[in-house]
Amino acid sequence: MLLKALKIDIKGNESFIILNSVDAEKLGINVGEKIQIKADKKYAIGVARPSRSMVKEGYAALSSDLATELGIIDGEGKTVEIKRIEYSLSFEYIRKKFKGYKLSDKELYQIIKDISEGKTSDLEVLMFVFSTYYNGMDINEIISASKAMAETGNRINLGEKVVDKHSIGGIPGNKVSLLIVPTFANSDFYIPKTSSKAITSPSGTADTMSVLANVDLEPSELMSVVKKTHGCIAWTGKLGISPADDKIIQVERPLRIDPEGLMIASVLSKKIAMGVKYMVLDLPYGNGTKIKDEKDGMQLAQKFKDVGEAVGIKITSALTYGSQPVGHAVGPALEAKEALESLINPYRAPNSLLMKSASLTGLLFENVGLVEKGLGYNAALSLIFKGKSYQKLKEIIAAQGGNPDVKPDDLPVGSYTYDVTAEKDGYITFIDNNEINTLTRLLGAPYDKGAGIYLYKKENYKVAKGEPIIRLYSNSESKIDQSLQYISQKKPYEISGMLIESYP
Template sequence: MKIRRIGIDTSPDNTAFLLRTGNGYSPEQFQALRKIEIGDGSVTILATLALVDDTGLLGKGEIGLGEQAFRRLGLPEGTKVSFRQAPVPHSLEHVRRKIDGDSLDDNDIREIIEDIAAFRYSPMEIGAFLVACASFMTTQETLALTRAMADAGRRMQWAADIVVDKHCIGGIPGNRTSMIVVPIIAAHGLTMPKTSSRAITSPSGTADTMEVLASVDLAEDKLIAVVEQEHAVLAWGGRVNLSPADDILITVERPLRIDTFEQMVASILSKKIAAGSTHLVVDIPIGPTAKVRSQREAIRLRKLFEYVGHKLGLVLDVVFTDGTQPIGRGIGPVLEARDVMAVLRNDADAPADLRERSVTLAGRILEFDPALVGGRGYARAMELLGSGQALAAMERLIDAQGRRKEVLKPGEFHHEICAPHEGVVTMIDCHVIARIARLAGAPMDKGAGIDLLRKVGERVRADEPLYRIHAHSEDGLGYASELALATSGYLVTP
């Protein structure tokens, strides 16, 4: 059959389309093919089969490929290919053993991850593996999972002896420190190829916010050229196939709300190793509505990071930070980009908490530089930010990646949520604030989100605005406002 490209986004799955009739097969035979193997003898992919009744979409003798399958197969449209039923993965036997309570060895886990990365598993089978691992997972299994995930895709290599990175485990809206840390580090001269995922459950990720200013969807050769030129990059990691099994696992983890420490460590460290990092700072915010709720949990997570990281040759510095409230004022891509640039410009009204956290983390990264006198990391970060060198590095980075010509603005529809009475803001629920911002349309609508007008410790009068919701549509504003009126996420104590 000949390949026909079908403009349907089936991310992250490979999906193939066949006419139900007219190709010499009965519908029953088609339905038996849970997964099919497609190729021309030189390259093959596995895909989930969908049957088509519309002859306007496909003709006889054609096999349609969704966008993901077409890109991954890499053959021109019209190429003749054959297909057959894909064999059941042998590694499913290991999953069944894990469900029964067995511990898996390194080879078992490697086989599972290789099959997942090759799209041999259905979402149901991936879910079974994740739930079994969430029930219990040994430290050795976590190490094996991390190594297998890092090895399953592209592994980047750099000329520099020290390649630094940072990662925040998330859960704190507005915590867009990477966009300040990266230009500080680049201005100093260390190599920091920062690749980030797009937001899945948060109002914005680093890639979403950077996209307000510049292109982040960089091909591998472009990404490498930017790093060689500017010592850094702020790009979307999905384009360069780093730890692809992790991207597949995440699509099942998020709906099931599976986020164990073991899977978190494997996800984060596999991406960093695949990106070629040698030194890593991990930011663990601690707070009542953060991912990590207590010092005890944070210490356990730190020890797991350190064990796996050191076994895989990473130099790690784990930092505990304040996770009791959002960072900065803006929640959502445009509003967060505004805060980032205000800090880099040293504006008088730039969010002090975002500035301080960014400088602290940048200082910890700079301590990795053997040429820097020990203990001078923070002072050096302050110097690079205060002198404007970090801003200049950011402007060069934006131009190198491709500056966005259109200036994006906050959503034109807005609504203010006000204090119910006079008092002091004593708590802000990070989870609720994130949900409200997402209902407003963030991160898909870049200008949607929340502008925080009051933070913890500030006094407010009755009916004084606590925050302003922005949206690009009346519907988005309505959904967000409805939740905010039911539960604002703020506690104002008289």
């Protein structure tokens, strides 16, 4: 069928084509089915979205990527030929996984390639995700998927001396990368730390760093920063690495599904693409984290190690204490402030932040062979206390276009604050990570960079009735109100005294 092409822009995972319901019926095309579009001598594949009134009969509106692929400019009305296509090769492979069979290297490559090129519909991607969730992925499948995700996107080449640190997440206030990167970057290795912006958490590393410098780097900008300073803290957004993974995450995220096999492939595909050769993996363990128990954590560490070996990355994992936030601050600006303060004056840094950062940096030093086993922690601490880490962070901030001389107090935090106080005397016996995350998001983070919370009191701290426990920050007064309402329903912390009850 010949249709006049239009260009349209709706954000989604997929290359799609809106055509009139009458035309769709004539072609026997249903919502979500794939269509082949031919313009001049170019072919592209899109997903059908029939509409009764949005486009007239005889017209087809193409998503901008499809239009670009076919050389169609908005309003031009170029004629395209469209036809319903039978299922693609990769759909057959997705069905194979769906039924519980193992996929070969070639089959996974085809699936990942089709996903990266937008040839699959959201529903097909989700089918793949569920199939890997329920049927699992073996080590070979994870290796194949990791490689395929890396190969179908941009690659960064910084030579052989490239390391990275990664956390599987789940814990609030985990600003350790802002200490680890500048500490490690004092070596002759490169540590090009990239991370996604937070979506479900209140502040990702990229959100926190964005308070101090520009994190939206193009590949060439990243290369130049890293070559100059040996480190960077950037957002993956403009790098174009592992595009299939981005699309998989986009359908997983709203549903809060994260199959282990794809999670490992997701992490490692980005490391492969960045040319990472050594890595330390942070596995936070405790209430609200992704690790059930120590055994579970060790098994995951083993899988990462096995896949890492196959793709040329030497991985050391660390199960870390994750039952409560790291440090006292949660939220982009508050975390950046706490990190900066800790590097400027490590003697006053929160113990949890300092110890975790130095431990992970130390493991990296040992992993690459710069220091002997057991000596990494002290080597890292020494760099922090000597001010080398702060000096290096300033260099990195400058290289990423920020002000290296920024003072912690210059960082703008929420203009509205509220102190939540203890309702009785006692001890803080529990801080709920999930509630802290939700609360910080309710206050406006990560979009509102100044939104967040400061925990005056952490677990085992003694409190007296009326003493402040948490300070809330937001740039919206109504969000402070909403958060207080939330706190009254769901306690993010527990206070217990020694006396539980008295009678009469």
